[in-house]
Amino acid sequence: MTPGTRVRPAGYALVRPRSGRGSFLLHRRAAVTALCLAVLLAAVCVAYLSLGESFVAPGEVVKVLLGQPSPDDLIVGTLRLPRMTVGLLVGLAFGVAGALIQTVARNPLASPDIIGISQGASAVTVAALTFGVTSCTVLPYLSVLGGMTAAALVYVFAWRGGLHATRFVLIGIGFAIALRSVTTLLMTKGDYLVAQQAQIWMTGSLNGRGWDVATPLSWVLLALLPGVLWAARAQRTVSLDDDTATALGIRLGRVRLGLVALGVILASVATGAAGPVDFVALLAPQIARRMTRTAQIPLLCSALTGAVIVVLGDLLARKLLSPTELPVGVLTAAVGAPYLIWLIMRSRSGGKP
Amino acid sequence: MSAPAPAAPARPLPAAPTAGRRALTARRIAWTAGGLAALLCAVLLSLAVGARAVPPGEVFDALFRGATGPNAEVVRTLRVPRTLIALMVGAGLALAGTALQGITRNPIADPGILGISQGAGVAVVCAIAFAGVHTLSGYVWFAFAGAAVASVAVYAVASGGRGGATPVKLALAGAAINALLVSVTMGVLTTKASALDEFRFWQVGSIAGRDASVVHQIWPFLLIGAVLVVSVARGLDALALGEDLAKGLGQNVAAVRIVGGLGATVLTGAGVAAAGPIAFVGLAVPHLARAAVGSDHRWVLPMAALIGPVMLLVADVLGRIVVPPGEVPAGVMTALIGVPFLVALIRRKAAVA
Numbered sequence: 008m009t010p011g012t013r014v015r016p017a018g019y020a021l022v023r024p025r026s027g028r029g030s031f032l033l034h035r036r037a038a039v040t041a042l043c044l045a046v047l048l049a050a051v052c053v054a055y056l057s058l059g060e061s062f063v064a065p066g067e068v069v070k071v072l073l074g075q076p077s078p079d080d081l082i083v084g085t086l087r088l089p090r091m092t093v094g095l096l097v098g099l100a101f102g103v104a105g106a107l108i109q110t111v112a113r114n115p116l117a118s119p120d121i122i123g124i125s126q127g128a129s130a131v132t133v134a135a136l137t138f139g140v141t142s143c144t145v146l147p148y149l150s151v152l153g154g155m156t157a158a159a160l161v162y163v164f165a166w167r168g169g170l171h172a173t174r175f176v177l178i179g180i181g182f183a184i185a186l187r188s189v190t191t192l193l194m195t196k197g198d199y200l201v202a203q204q205a206q207i208w209m210t211g212s213l214n215g216r217g218w219d220v221a222t223p224l225s226w227v228l229l230a231l232l233p234g235v236l237w238a239a240r241a242q243r244t245v246s247l248d249d250d251t252a253t254a255l256g257i258r259l260g261r262v263r264l265g266l267v268a269l270g271v272i273l274a275s276v277a278t279g280a281a282g283p284v285d286f287v288a289l290l291a292p293q294i295a296r297r298m299t300r301t302a303q304i305p306l307l308c309s310a311l312t313g314a315v316i317v318v319l320g321d322l323l324a325r326k327l328l329s330p331t332e333l334p335v336g337v338l339t340a341a342v343g344a345p346y347l348i349w350l351i352m353r354s355r356s357g358g359k360p
Numbered sequence: 361m362s363a364p365a366p367a368a369p370a371r372p373l374p375a376a377p378t379a380g381r382r383a384l385t386a387r388r389i390a391w392t393a394g395g396l397a398a399l400l401c402a403v404l405l406s407l408a409v410g411a412r413a414v415p416p417g418e419v420f421d422a423l424f425r426g427a428t429g430p431n432a433e434v435v436r437t438l439r440v441p442r443t444l445i446a447l448m449v450g451a452g453l454a455l456a457g458t459a460l461q462g463i464t465r466n467p468i469a470d471p472g473i474l475g476i477s478q479g480a481g482v483a484v485v486c487a488i489a490f491a492g493v494h495t496l497s498g499y500v501w502f503a504f505a506g507a508a509v510a511s512v513a514v515y516a517v518a519s520g521g522r523g524g525a526t527p528v529k530l531a532l533a534g535a536a537i538n539a540l541l542v543s544v545t546m547g548v549l550t551t552k553a554s555a556l557d558e559f560r561f562w563q564v565g566s567i568a569g570r571d572a573s574v575v576h577q578i579w580p581f582l583l584i585g586a587v588l589v590v591s592v593a594r595g596l597d598a599l600a601l602g603e604d605l606a607k608g609l610g611q612n613v614a615a616v617r618i619v620g621g622l623g624a625t626v627l628t629g630a631g632v633a634a635a636g637p638i639a640f641v642g643l644a645v646p647h648l649a650r651a652a653v654g655s656d657h658r659w660v661l662p663m664a665a666l667i668g669p670v671m672l673l674v675a676d677v678l679g680r681i682v683v684p685p686g687e688v689p690a691g692v693m694t695a696l697i698g699v700p701f702l703v704a705l706i707r708r709k710a711a712v713a
Contacts, residue, residue, distance in 0.1 A: 188692040286539040340543035352520030
């Protein structure tokens with residue numbers, strides 16, 4: 008009986024480095040889930056690269072990925088890889104963003120596509136489309152701007168001597184509905200080709216996304232990585248109730264602001280890259296949480312789940328009605344929602360959010 | 361993430377029950393009377409204001425004295441049906457939102473987020489795309505059936521697993537079903553361009569251009585739904601205290617949820633069928649009503665049924681005069697007018713219900 012075993016909560020393993028200095032608790036089930044998700048994601052990615060109009064053997068795919076010369080360089084490396092990279096990164100970003108915002112709001116219904124970020128991005132983008140801006144280099148930045156502006160407005164209006172979770176979410180939804188109304192109004196004003204273009208963008212699509220989108224997206228997300236690492240720790244403290252957290256000396260207001268800001272930036276950037284792929288941010292954290300059965304929403308598993316949903320969704324979107332390509336947003340909910348429904352129906356805990 | 365907080369009473373219970381109770385009752389009666397007066401004003405405005413301004417005296421003559429002439433014709437054939445629909449839809453959506461927030465104990469629940477409106481939307485899209493239905497009175501039955509199917513699906517999913525349909529499971533099941541339905545809608549719209557061209561005008565939500573036949577089609581449903589929702593008012597009060605306490609108070613929790621949910625479905629179905637998915641009324645009105653008369657559902661429900669139509673009528677009237685000679689649909693105006701109200705209300709309250 009080592010000292011470590013007596014204070015260890017159920018389901019955790021105590022990890023001690025060889026040097027003997029420092030140690031941390033590892034939630035066993037979460038670790039196994041993350042590992043399984045990572046393997047699944049890798050498999051889905053290889054499938055994504057090898058399936059399509061022309062089949063490429065998985066062996067060749069791996070060759071291309073390792074940079075060895077291969078006859079399928081063009082199809083895999085130039086056509087499918089950048090698009091998959093965008094999908095993967097967008098999925099990761101939405102997963103993390105959803106996890107953070109749901110944690111701060113303490114409400115499983117709160118996600119970036121509910122509290123106005125997606126709607127802000129959509130309103131600005133559809134307005135731009137309606138007034139004849141169609142350049143693909145300008146639109147992503149406009150939508151990032153729209154998403155962040157909407158979130159900033161919500162924050163300003165929800166701030167009253169502190170950021171109260173429910174207040175933030177309610178005001179967010181109010182803004183979301185107002186912005187969505189403006190967007191639908193714009194869609195009835197423009198001619199119908201513009202409406203169709205706007206509809207596809209608002210559904211979320213990876214069609215024609217290449218390295219010109221993937222590279223800046225990678226750099227931005229890499230720059231945000233330290234923030235995400237901080238969030239992974241900070242997130243646990245926010246999920247306690249306010250009084251406990253305050254008693255532990257946590258500066259709740261600041262931590263919340265930091266987490267929400269990070270979630271908003273991630274969601275806005277992802278929206279800029281692929282349009283508001285609805286429901287990934289809502290579904291991924293809830294699926295991840297039900298798989299790991301942790302008290303908080305697991306950040307890493309949410310990210311991986313989000314990525315699996317988007318990449319698998321886009322694979323189906325390319326294959327299902329080929330040669331017609333559906334926007335990925337049509338399929339993400341179709342991939343994620345049934346699984347969440349199944350998890351709810353066989354859940355062993357009655358009242359856990 | 362803890363379960364969403366139950367609706368807290370707007371004010372702590374007073375120490376002296378009799379005097380405090382009397383004051384509370386007086387306040388409630390005052391607010392209800394104020395709501396009634398506001399509703400009468402809104403109805404009069406709705407009958408008098410528009411592209412052709414009709415003086416109140418002539419409105420009265422047209423209604424009760426059988427006056428003839430262009431003004432009377434406009435009032436009787438165009439504005440009376442429009443006003444009736446606003447009254448019915450506003451009251452219906454507000455009651456539905458109040459019931460759903462009570463059942464799920466989630467302050468951000470409303471027919472939109474829980475997938476009921478979306479169910480109606482999917483049915484209308486399918487009616488346009490596959491059944492060749494192109495009239496408003498033809499949409500009605502489809503919308504109704506869609507809302508019903510969506511609700512049954514949400515309840516069926518939520519009551520699976522252990523513990524039955526808990527608030528959190530209901531909310532999540534609603535979100536998941538909503539996601540699925542949205543993906544079906546988007547799938548049809550992005551592949552059938554002609555359907556989008558028609559659907560975008562229904563999707564905005566409007567009470568203009570409906571004739572009296574729609575009124576006749578939906579009023580029985582609204583009545584049934586209202587009766588169902590009001591019949592579980594005490595049950596909703598008990599639910600706000602939590603499931604165990606409600607059971608302890610002798611409430612049959614499952615029955616309250618099913619009857620209330622059924623009522624909310626019937627109301628939403630009728631409302632969406634008549635006016636399209638008008639957002640915001642179902643979300644915001646319950647909060648406004650609770651702020652006015654406290655948390656007792658026997659007062660909140662009638663108050664909501666007064667505030668809902670006021671909001672919709674005022675929105676519709678303003679929509680007629682904002683950009684003459686055109687009109688802004690009521691569905692857009694509700695959100696644009698409602699958001700400032702909601703923001704002000706939520707900022708004013710220390711703790712959000």
